Amino acid sequence: MTGWTGRMLRVNLTHKTSRAESFSEEFARKWIGGRGFAVKILYDELAPGVDPLGPDNKFIVALGPIAGIPAPNTGKAVVAGKSPSTGGYGDGNLGTRVAEQLRKAGYDALIVEGRAERPTLLLIEDDKVEFLPAGAVWGKGTYETNDWIYAKYGKGAGVLNIGPGGEKMVRWAVVRSLEGRAGGRTGMGAVMGSKRLKAIVVKGTKPIPQADPEAMKKIGSEDLRKVHQIDKETGWSIQSTDGVLAWCNEVAALPVRNFRKTFHPDAWKVDGERLNNARVATYGCPNCTMRCGITIHDAEGRESELDYENIALLGPNLEIFDLAEVGSLNYLCDDYGIDTMSGGCVLSFYADAIDQGAIPGDFKFGDAAGAKALLGRIARREGDLGNLLAEGSLRAARTIGKNSEAYAMQVKGLELAAYNCKFIPGMALAFGVAPIGAHHKESWVITFELKQTSRESYGPEKAQKVIDLQRIRGGLFEYIVACRFPWIELGWGLENYPKYFKLVSGLDWTLDDFWRVSDRTYALMKLFWLREYPRSERKLDYPPAVWFDPANADTEGPIAGKCLEYDKYDGLLQHYYDIRGYDRRGIPTKATALALGLADEVAVVERIAKLV
Amino acid sequence: MKITIKIIGPFVVSAGFSEKEVDLPEGATGEAVVALINLNNPKPMIMTRNGESLRPQDPLRDGDRVVIAPIYSGG
Numbered sequence: 275m276t277g278w279t280g281r282m283l284r285v286n287l288t289h290k291t292s293r294a295e296s297f298s299e300e301f302a303r304k305w306i307g308g309r310g311f312a313v314k315i316l317y318d319e320l321a322p323g324v325d326p327l328g329p330d331n332k333f334i335v336a337l338g339p340i341a342g343i344p345a346p347n348t349g350k351a352v353v354a355g356k357s358p359s360t361g362g363y364g365d366g367n368l369g370t371r372v373a374e375q376l377r378k379a380g381y382d383a384l385i386v387e388g389r390a391e392r393p394t395l396l397l398i399e400d401d402k403v404e405f406l407p408a409g410a411v412w413g414k415g416t417y418e419t420n421d422w423i424y425a426k427y428g429k430g431a432g433v434l435n436i437g438p439g440g441e442k443m444v445r446w447a448v449v450r451s452l453e454g455r456a457g458g459r460t461g462m463g464a465v466m467g468s469k470r471l472k473a474i475v476v477k478g479t480k481p482i483p484q485a486d487p488e489a490m491k492k493i494g495s496e497d498l499r500k501v502h503q504i505d506k507e508t509g510w511s512i513q514s515t516d517g518v519l520a521w522c523n524e525v526a527a528l529p530v531r532n533f534r535k536t537f538h539p540d541a542w543k544v545d546g547e548r549l550n551n552a553r554v555a556t557y558g559c560p561n562c563t564m565r566c567g568i569t570i571h572d573a574e575g576r577e578s579e580l581d582y583e584n585i586a587l588l589g590p591n592l593e594i595f596d597l598a599e600v601g602s603l604n605y606l607c608d609d610y611g612i613d614t615m616s617g618g619c620v621l622s623f624y625a626d627a628i629d630q631g632a633i634p635g636d637f638k639f640g641d642a643a644g645a646k647a648l649l650g651r652i653a654r655r656e657g658d659l660g661n662l663l664a665e666g667s668l669r670a671a672r673t674i675g676k677n678s679e680a681y682a683m684q685v686k687g688l689e690l691a692a693y694n695c696k697f698i699p700g701m702a703l704a705f706g707v708a709p710i711g712a713h714h715k716e717s718w719v720i721t722f723e724l725k726q727t728s729r730e731s732y733g734p735e736k737a738q739k740v741i742d743l744q745r746i747r748g749g750l751f752e753y754i755v756a757c758r759f760p761w762i763e764l765g766w767g768l769e770n771y772p773k774y775f776k777l778v779s780g781l782d783w784t785l786d787d788f789w790r791v792s793d794r795t796y797a798l799m800k801l802f803w804l805r806e807y808p809r810s811e812r813k814l815d816y817p818p819a820v821w822f823d824p825a826n827a828d829t830e831g832p833i834a835g836k837c838l839e840y841d842k843y844d845g846l847l848q849h850y851y852d853i854r855g856y857d858r859r860g861i862p863t864k865a866t867a868l869a870l871g872l873a874d875e876v877a878v879v880e881r882i883a884k885l886v
Numbered sequence: 887m888k889i890t891i892k893i894i895g896p897f898v899v900s901a902g903f904s905e906k907e908v909d910l911p912e913g914a915t916g917e918a919v920v921a922l923i924n925l926n927n928p929k930p931m932i933m934t935r936n937g938e939s940l941r942p943q944d945p946l947r948d949g950d951r952v953v954i955a956p957i958y959s960g961g
Contacts, residue, residue: 508929508956509896515961517895524892524953525937546895547904582961693960718960725932725939725957762959765929832937 275299276485277339277779278307283381285396285403287469288329288388292403294381303781304871306788307338310753310795311383312354313363317798317875319385322805322882326358326461327443327468329389335372335434335474336383338755340774342374342482342561345494346501346766347757349373349560351457353434356806358445358461358468359616359666360687360711363802367715367752368449368457369559371476375432378478390470393441395423398476408472413438415609416450423475432476437611439653440467444664446616446689450608454557454567454579459613460688460710485780493777497770502563504764511556513546514566515582520545522586522693526832527701527720529591529694531639532622533683533820536694536828540595544585548597564759572601573642580604583714586692587618592625593639603645610653616666619689620652621645623667623682632676635659680819685712696821697833698723700736703846706815707740707860708748709799715758716748717741729833732842737849749792794870796854797862801872801879804861808883815847815860857886887912887948891919894955900926901954910946917942919952929956 280302285292305314312334324330334354341348351373357364376384379400386396390405393412397404411419416437423433432451439447440463447463448456458465466472484490505511519541522528526536542548549568557579558565572578578601588607589600607614621637628635637644651660662670667682667689683690688711695702704717717740727735750771751758760766772783804810817838820826827837851858855866864885867876876885889910893901901923910918916933920942925931933940934953946952 504928508927509899510929510956512896512899517956518958518961520892521894521953521955521958524894524951524955525934547898691960714960720960721932721957724934724937729938759961762961 275302276483277775277781278302279377279380279382279483281381282383282385283398283403284385284387286388287386287390287394287405287471290405294401304791304794306753306791307341307382308336308352308367308753308755309354309365310791311336312352312365313795313798313802315383315385316354316356316363317802320356324356326356326361327464329469331356331465331468333386333462333465333469333471334383335376336755337373337377338753339778341755342377343484343490343494343774343778344498344561345490345774346497346760347559347562348755349562350755350757351376352752352755353449353458353462355462355465357710358443358464360460361806362686362710363799364458364460364462364710366448366458366460366462367755368451369455369562369757370432370434370451371430371560372432372434372451372474373755374560375476375478377482378480379476380478380480384474386469386471388469393470393472395473395475396471398474400478400480412441412472416611417609419473420450420453423473427475427477433473435473436463436466437609437653439610439612440464442653442655442664443467444612444652444655445666445669446613446620447611448613450611452559454569454608455559456608456613459616459713463611484778486777490774490777494774498561498563501760501764501766504766505564508764510763511564511566513550514568516546516549516568516580516585518582519586525724526828527694527698529586529690529692531593532591532626532681533690533694533696534626534826536696536833537831538590541590543595544589544597544600549580549585552597559757562757564764566759570597570601572605573598574602576605578602578605578608583692584614584618587615591618591622591692592645594642594645596642599642603642603649606646606649610649612649612653615691616689617649619683620663620667620670621648623670624648624663626681627674627678630678630681632678633674680823683818685817686814688712693720695817695838696826696828697729697836697838699732699838699843699846700740702817702821702838702843703736703850704740706817706847707850709796709803712817717743718747719743732846734849734853737846737853740850741853744796745789745792749795750788753791753795790870794872797867797870797872798875800856800861801867801875804883805879810859810861812847812858812860816843861885887914887946889919889946890951891923892951892953893923894953896929897925897927897931897954897956900924914946915942916940916944916946916952918946919954923954925954931955932957
């Protein structure tokens with residue numbers, strides 16, 4: 275077997291033990307890496323009902339066969355575990371030197387078990403594993419922690435760390451790396467915190483196994499230059515991801531005021547042009563030549579790295595249109611190690627709940643100072659309110675009651691990304707069926723809906739497009755573990771990825787071969803869900819109820835008077851299930867699961883719930 | 887008839903403006919808007935009017951706001 279190191283590192287924090295474990299070529303070919311490895315390991319090793327914040331949950335770092343290889347945008351890792359926000363399989367990816375360093379240390383994945391007695395830094399240097407005290411930075415923000423680690427181990431080390439939000443087990447805490455990268459908005463920072471694992475530091479010196487390393491180096495380097503050239507020609511990184519904000523505002527897709535509105539006349543103040551004008555530095559992940567991280571000086575003069583999602587959700591969604599203030603909220607989330615996107619949605623939910631009279635309080639939309647104070651209370655789980663909001667919008671709504679769940683902007687417990695689908699049925703479906711909750715990384719269909727079909731349509735073409743994109747975005751890029759941006763933003767051909775895969779593994783696969791792995795991975799995420807929630811039903815694949823409420827329809831603009839319709843959405847959902855081979859609950863049928871090679875996994879889940 | 891053209895994202899650089907109002911003759915189509923701007927950019931574009939797709943052959947109406955953006959893919 276080449277292309278994989280063939281080994282995983284298993285670490286137990288309770289017993290301070292570690293061991294390298296081999297995996298088979300069959301396992302590698304069936305699951306490839308990243309998300310595929312993670313969901314298979316968690317499905318096999320976690321008992322149903324395990325507390326996501328208990329010592330029996332596992333924290334996984336999983337890489338893919340091209341991770342860390344010098345080729346376009348391969349400096350990424352997947353972090354995974356049972357999600358504290360959804361209770362299902364959870365993961366996220368982030369740019370990090372861990373991708374390269376862990377593979378150079380000789381591992382394709384790291385499995386962390388147990389709970390340390392004291393705050394711990396896990397140090398991996400090739401075959402050496404050490405459990406070091408991290409009390410000096412317990413309670414410290416991610417920036418100070420990162421500096422502390424760099425001072426000890428150098429800037430070339432691969433680092434994952436958490437902030438106070440992770441330590442306090444905020445259910446939407448993230449894992450952080452480098453100066454501005456975050457991943458695992460399904461609560462992976464809280465999983466690390468529950469294990470008292472403050473940081474992971476990795477340094478490796480071994481060669482990454484490749485079938486044809488010389489050709490890979492030559493082609494990978496050429497392709498990095500080509501991607502850079504395309505970026506220059508198209509000007510994509512001038513505004514980076516925030517270019518889409520002005521467009522969302524024009525087509526009534528921007529989240530404003532807890533998604534109550536779809537556009538705002540002041541949105542231009544935080545759009546891509548303003549972001550580019552305020553730029554003080556640009557950052558990127560390892561092996562990236564289209565760097566997307568634009569930093570500005572925030573209201574307190576600190577460097578804050580912004581993108582569309584955090585600007586839209588911490589800005590217009592809270593009716594804050596001062597870019598420097600949005601930068602401050604983003605900086606605080608990053609430093610506390612809590613998710614910027616869920617942060618925006620949780621705060622907007624709270625302001626909305628006060629507006630609706632569901633809960634007393636004086637926090638209002640547009641209140642940047644109040645938002646900053648609240649983020650601190652949440653990250654420290656300070657008082658009843660800090661604790662309530664640290665649980666995320668769904669749990670908070672269920673505590674508050676008074677029909678507030680209708681406007682908790684989440685699916686399955688994970689808050690929405692920054693696309694307001696009040697009248698964008700296909701994208702609403704993409705959020706609804708995303709297997710980890712409402713994450714945009716799985717599928718994104720808005721331009722398809724507007725350009726190649728109709729906004730009004732609930733036809734099967736939209737369900738098919740959601741699936742096509744899931745196979746690529748939530749499939750290929752998540753298990754081969756590379757950033758999707760060269761493909762989605764610059765049109766870098768998908769055919770390049772089987773090419774890289776062949777150069778490292780020697781395997782001559784077609785894209786159809788990969789789509790089968792994607793479908794298998796999605797099916798197993800669903801079986802994981804069924805095992806945790808044996809009474810799963812299709813309503814779990816519905817977006818927030820407020821999008822279906824005619825009383826919430828826009829009163830002006832492009833979609834005035836329009837909203838999603840339950841019957842039609844349910845029909846669109848059924849198209850998705852039919853094409854996928856899922857039953858009416860949204861679970862793979864037995865025939866589908868078996869056809870995808872999941873016989874062992876079916877036997878496990880059928881001890882708890884029947885497949886159709 | 888008066889048409890407002892809004893340019894989005896990196897297209898602003900090649901178009902040289904982000905928003906302006908233009909006079910077009912009755913019967914003009916989306917094609918006329920495309921011809922007015924110099925989009926020397928290989929990135930595919932999407933043209934919308936009032937939140938819906940506008941094809942080059944579609945007739946324009948007085949007061950239309952036409953938005954031209956690169957095809958975004960959702961980050």
